[in-house]
Amino acid sequence: MTNEKEKVQLRFLGAAGVVTGSKTLLQTVNYKILIDCGLFQGNKSERKLNKVKHLPFQPAELDAIIITHGHLDHCGYLPVLVKKGFRGPIYATAPTCDITETILHDSASIQEEDTREKNRRREQKGKKPVKPLYRSKHVDLTMELFQNCQENEWVQVKEDVKLRFQKSGHILGSASIELQCQNRTFIFSGDVGQQMPLILDAPHRFNSADYIIMESTYGDKLHDSSISPYQAIQDVVNQTFEKGGSLIIPSFAVERAQEIIMLLNNLMEEKSIPPLPIYLDSPMGKNVTQIFQKYRQWHNLTDTECDNLTQNVHVVSSFEETLQVLDADGPKQKIIIAGSGMVTGGRILYYLKQLVGDEKNTVLLVGHQSEGTRGHQLSSGAPSIRIDGDAYEVKAEVTQIGSLSAHGDQADLLWWLKPLKESPKQVFLNHGEPASANVLKGKIEEMHKSLKVTVAEMDRVYEV
Numbered sequence: 379m380t381n382e383k384e385k386v387q388l389r390f391l392g393a394a395g396v397v398t399g400s401k402t403l404l405q406t407v408n409y410k411i412l413i414d415c416g417l418f419q420g421n422k423s424e425r426k427l428n429k430v431k432h433l434p435f436q437p438a439e440l441d442a443i444i445i446t447h448g449h450l451d452h453c454g455y456l457p458v459l460v461k462k463g464f465r466g467p468i469y470a471t472a473p474t475c476d477i478t479e480t481i482l483h484d485s486a487s488i489q490e491e492d493t494r495e496k497n498r499r500r501e502q503k504g505k506k507p508v509k510p511l512y513r514s515k516h517v518d519l520t521m522e523l524f525q526n527c528q529e530n531e532w533v534q535v536k537e538d539v540k541l542r543f544q545k546s547g548h549i550l551g552s553a554s555i556e557l558q559c560q561n562r563t564f565i566f567s568g569d570v571g572q573q574m575p576l577i578l579d580a581p582h583r584f585n586s587a588d589y590i591i592m593e594s595t596y597g598d599k600l601h602d603s604s605i606s607p608y609q610a611i612q613d614v615v616n617q618t619f620e621k622g623g624s625l626i627i628p629s630f631a632v633e634r635a636q637e638i639i640m641l642l643n644n645l646m647e648e649k650s651i652p653p654l655p656i657y658l659d660s661p662m663g664k665n666v667t668q669i670f671q672k673y674r675q676w677h678n679l680t681d682t683e684c685d686n687l688t689q690n691v692h693v694v695s696s697f698e699e700t701l702q703v704l705d706a707d708g709p710k711q712k713i714i715i716a717g718s719g720m721v722t723g724g725r726i727l728y729y730l731k732q733l734v735g736d737e738k739n740t741v742l743l744v745g746h747q748s749e750g751t752r753g754h755q756l757s758s759g760a761p762s763i764r765i766d767g768d769a770y771e772v773k774a775e776v777t778q779i780g781s782l783s784a785h786g787d788q789a790d791l792l793w794w795l796k797p798l799k800e801s802p803k804q805v806f807l808n809h810g811e812p813a814s815a816n817v818l819k820g821k822i823e824e825m826h827k828s829l830k831v832t833v834a835e836m837d838r839v840y841e842v
């Protein structure tokens with residue numbers, strides 16, 4: 379029997395039954411360590427969970443935080459804990475540290491702006507003003523606590539706790555965490571990419587572990603692999619060029635924008651598509667591209683491909699430049715890549731206002747489009763979309779590429795788990811809607827008959 383001193387508890391404080399708000403607490407008699415510290419994003423009831431009163435600990439009690447990658451649903455809650463007293467170390471890979479900094483500053487300024495707007499309305503109703511979840515100054519404080527880690531190098535966190543990061547093929551710097559504690563090995567998968575990511579190394583696979591905490595986002599889906607991303611982009615650019623129109627690509631700033639630019643550059647180089655001017659209009663996309671150029675050992679772009687991410691592209695910084703790109707005097711046919719990826723906000727809205735009503739143009743959606751977003755409306759064939767209160771008729775052709783995804787599908791997740799054979803005592807599935815986690819559980823049990831697989835429940839304490 380495990381004695382009291384050796385007990386380890388796992389508690390899922392987010393990304394259990396949902397895909398946002400990733401936070402897993404690992405607790406021993408001596409320590410409290412948080413793995414990922416994500417913001418709840420989804421609907422209003424999910425966002426309410428961002429209130430600090432829901433946490434089962436005081437932020438100052440935490441001994442350390444470990445971050446798998448720089449997406450907001452994995453790191454976006456860090457400044458709240460810092461604002462409320464956390465001062466311990468935050469461990470992450472070096473590119474994750476840089477991406478987190480740019481994404482948290484963006485998040486802080488969006489929250490400050492939203493709060494200003496909300497308070498204007500509250501004032502009119504005679505209500506007290508509210509505060510944003512955090513401000514830029516809290517992000518600065520957070521960044522001081524980061525400890526950059528190398529890939530595959532053990533880091534001693536506490537006397538009997540050590541960890542190392544291994545690439546997970548999801549976004550630049552993303553990693554799974556191997557953590558040894560109380561003579562047990564835990565693996566936290568973080569978000570796992572496809573077996574053959576476009577511009578990253580394949581996810582690292584582990585051979586042994588006692589406990590695995592694994593994501594299940596696409597546990598019930600297979601990506602469309604009928605057409606390669608190269609072919610799909612080539613076809614859509616050529617078709618749009620023949621119509622005499624422009625191509626508008628709403629894109630996520632991290633990873634997707636760089637993948638698209640690399641594909642376009644290579645296709646132009648081999649003359650498979652015409653040399654249209656490419657505009658990247660996303661301040662965050664620009665920052666992340668610079669992080670790609672800084673950490674060349676963390677992706678598999680050649681030096682030329684990496685340099686060309688900015689050399690062959692017109693990087694738009696200011697809003698005045700956006701207006702210049704839209705100016706009728708500029709090049710008539712062009713390729714525009716702008717945020718946000720699901721058309722919920724950002725500069726893409728200005729381009730769509732002007733270009734979505736012309737049948738010569740094409741809107742290319744390159745990622746998952748959540749329900750309730752303009753991206754989802756476009757992908758479902760909506761005849762018009764509303765932007766800033768006005769309706770815009772959708773006459774441009776709308777097309778979507780299904781094979782570009784930063785997440786592995788069901789086959790990729792099973793491939794990731796396969797070398798572990800019978801060794802783990804238990805697998806916990808998190809970061810997935812209940813349907814996908816349950817389907818994946820069934821598939822894993824089919825593959826490894828003796829393996830205990832548990833779909834993690836929110837806030838429940840698991841003793842291991």
Ligand SMILES: [Zn+2]
Nearest residue numbers: 447449548569
């Ligand atoms: Zn992610």
